[in-house]
Amino acid sequence: MKPHDKLDSPLDPASAEWIAVLTGPEAEREQGWSRLHAMLLRVALRELRRRRAGGALWVAGVELDDLAHQAAADAMLAILHKLESFRGESRFTTWTYRFVILEVSAKLGRHYWQVHPHVPLEAESWERLPDRFAVDPGEHAERAELVQAVRHAVDHALTDHQRRLFVAIVVEQTPLDALAHQLGTNRNAIYKTIFDARRKIRAYLEANGYLEQEKADRP
Amino acid sequence: MNARERLERFLTTDPADVGCQEAMEVLHVYVDLVAGGQDAAHAYPGVAAHLAVCGPCGADFDGLLAAVTQ
Numbered sequence: 001m002k003p004h005d006k007l008d009s010p011l012d013p014a015s016a017e018w019i020a021v022l023t024g025p026e027a028e029r030e031q032g033w034s035r036l037h038a039m040l041l042r043v044a045l046r047e048l049r050r051r052r053a054g055g056a057l058w059v060a061g062v063e064l065d066d067l068a069h070q071a072a073a074d075a076m077l078a079i080l081h082k083l084e085s086f087r088g089e090s091r092f093t094t095w096t097y098r099f100v101i102l103e104v105s106a107k108l109g110r111h112y113w114q115v116h117p118h119v120p121l122e123a124e125s126w127e128r129l130p131d132r133f134a135v136d137p138g139e140h141a142e143r144a145e146l147v148q149a150v151r152h153a154v155d156h157a158l159t160d161h162q163r164r165l166f167v168a169i170v171v172e173q174t175p176l177d178a179l180a181h182q183l184g185t186n187r188n189a190i191y192k193t194i195f196d197a198r199r200k201i202r203a204y205l206e207a208n209g210y211l212e213q214e215k216a217d218r219p
Numbered sequence: 220m221n222a223r224e225r226l227e228r229f230l231t232t233d234p235a236d237v238g239c240q241e242a243m244e245v246l247h248v249y250v251d252l253v254a255g256g257q258d259a260a261h262a263y264p265g266v267a268a269h270l271a272v273c274g275p276c277g278a279d280f281d282g283l284l285a286a287v288t289q
Contacts, residue, residue, distance in 0.1 A: 043286045047282045047285070050281075089248045091287070093287065094250055094251050097287060098246050101282045101286065105278070143222060146222055175275070176274065186239075187240075195232055195236070199232050202230035202231070205226075211227050
């Protein structure tokens with residue numbers, strides 16, 4: 001069976017043209033890959049600039065260009081290996097751009113540690129915890145009580161692994177992709193750990209009267 | 220919204236949330252629906268629930284949507 005013989009839905013004309021070019025005669029195919037690489041590089045550059053504007057201030061200048069080239073090159077390799085798995089569920093270009101966007105995230109996470117050497121958590125970091133919940137600094141008494149309650153919950157309700165990740169992500173504000181790279185794991189594994197930690201902290205705060213019981217009929 | 224309510228909101232988890240892996244696997248499909256003006260959240264409620272609370276996946280969604288609409 002040829003690649004793409006079994007598609008989930010008929011390809012739109014532009015996607016069909018991409019597939020025809022990228023699986024066609026060698027000369028045409030090479031031109032197609034070259035054109036795709038140029039598009040991926042443009043997307044990577046724009047995305048890195050967008051991320052920088054959004055707060056990823058640790059990447060700029062030549063480094064930003066380097067990361068964009070790396071992201072585009074790695075996305076190209078992934079697309080080359082997975083081209084046969086394209087089922088036409090989306091436009092072909094959207095499918096390819098997803099690879100480069102995910103590469104940008106992964107590379108930003110890896111690059112984070114080159115400019116943010118890990119330092120031990122300071123006691124004062126916990127005092128910034130309410131900022132994570134957008135608590136008004138004017139709510140002094142509430143603020144102090146919340147910090148103490150959450151810290152107690154973290155110390156008593158979480159496993160060592162959950163506590164380590166919760167502190168890194170929520171208290172230290174380490175980007176999730178950077179932590180995933182540091183620990184040699186993936187975004188999903190960390191998210192699930194934090195998800196469970198949030199649930200356990202909530203249960204602990206409810207059991208100890210800090211929060212009202214969650215409604216049983218919540219979807 | 221007071222401090223306690225904000226904390227409560229932060230700690231609330233949605234059982235429909237599919238997590239990062241599943242959301243990223245269909246991100247291209249989801250984004251094309253959004254870009255086409257269709258109700259992606261209705262088609263993929265678990266993905267919508269996830270994107271609403273996961274910063275990194277939300278950033279990937281914003282980036283991909285920007286890439287296909289620019």
